[in-house]
Amino acid sequence: MAASGFGKRSAPDQAPRTRDDFAHLPVREAAIASHIDRLPDGAAVDIKTLAKEIPAYGQQAVQTALNNLSDAGHLRRIRETGGEGRTQWVTRSYFSRTARDDAWWEAFLGEGGDASAPASAPAPARSVAYEALVRLGRTEPRLSLSAAECSALEGLAYEWLRRGVAPDDLVRTLAAGLPGVVHHPGAFTRTRLTEKMPPEAPSASEPPPSRRRVMECTGCGVPGRPEALPGGLCRGCRGDGPGLEPTGPADVNVRAYVSELRALARTSR
Known part of the structure; x- marks a missing residue:
């Protein structure tokens, strides 16, 4: 690095x-x-x-x-x-x-x-969210998701990105500390996306430092x-x-x- x-x-x-x-x-x-x-x-x-x-x-x-x-x-x-x-x-x-x-x-x-899409343009960010879920399965086979599961979880993943989490950090967080066997990757990932959801990012009303x-x-x-x-x-x-x-x-x-x-x-x- x-x-x-x-x-x-x-x-x-x-x-x-x-x-x-x-x-x-x-x-x-x-x-x-x-x-x-x-x-x-x-x-x-x-x-x-x-x-x-x-x-x-x-x-x-x-x-x-x-x-x-x-x-x-x-x-x-x-x-x-x-x-x-x-x-x-x-x-x-x-x-x-x-x-x-x-x-x-x-x-x-x-x-x-x-390096993140603006909040006013959710469509590109949602495609990034879907891609992150696909990459999750390639990074950690125990969390390999089907296309239908990626689509179903895309909204939750997008919410992480909207709150300021980078796609790479999202993948690392979801894949960390897994049990030896994950019987239902889709349900397990949904639980993690929900329970580990980060707090809202600071309000955009204040301009960031120049x-x-x-x-x-x-x-x-x-x-x-x-x-x-x-x-x-x-x-x-x-x-x-x-x-x-x-x-x-x-x-x-x-x-x-x-x-x-x-x-x-x-x-x-």
């Missing part, structure tokens, strides 16, 4: 996983994308780690593949403060098995990058505004000319963020 706060983050509202998610990509890119897609949130997805985990490709090949995945809309690297009043900057790699265009990623950047965020080039890490990083890549990494110096209309906040990033880089040398 990456250091706390760093590493992979799943983008919201992805389509359910299928065997053809990356069929549109070249073989190398598809293999690396499939590997990243299966990793849990928080896993290290830097070049060296991926090259160790996927022996078929060296570091240079992995770097090129990550650039191509960024250009195809599956990956963006974003540097942001930790939130909740913390000032530490962390770099997170947001991954989406569903390819997204630049406009989607720019909107996502502006929304704060929360989080400062800047997109980075997937290839070299230079910060820039989304419109200056088409496909998540600067001009140099796209092969269109010299590397990027952030440009665009004057934006005091963005310029302040970039200045702070550069100061952090100097102090870390």
Whole structure:
């Protein structure tokens, strides 16, 4: 796993996983994308780690593949403060098995990058709830559920997600501390979903603490505004000319963020 706060983050509202998610990509890119897609949130997805985990490709090949995945809309690297009043900057790699265009990623950047669907859009969250129940059976065979049972329990699972529980945490909680034999997985899971239901999340009436965020080039890490990083890549990494110096209309906040990033880089040398 990456250091706390760093590493992979799943983008919201992805389509359910299928065997053809990356069929549109070249073989190398598809293999690396499939590997990243299966990793849990928080896993290290830097070049060296991926090259160790996927022996078929060296570091240079992995770097090129990550650039191509960024250009195809599956990956963006974003540097942001930790939130909740913390000032530490962390770099997170947001991954989406569903390819997204630049406009989607720019909107996502502006929304704060929360990895859960908004409460006003329950349909995608319900599909995530169903998928979590399917994954529960694959993670813990004693709780293998039928399609009918997944549908029947989807509403309860969705309520967990609505209250702020991540899908991975939902699966871990349901699968923890099982008896040796589970005779009725559906009834057992329903009981756990009901009795272990977490409390309501804090009211959304109060705005969350502001989080400062800047997109980075997937290839070299230079910060820039989304419109200056088409496909998540600067001009140099796209092969269109010299590397990027952030440009665009004057934006005091963005310029302040970039200045702070550069100061952090100097102090870390």
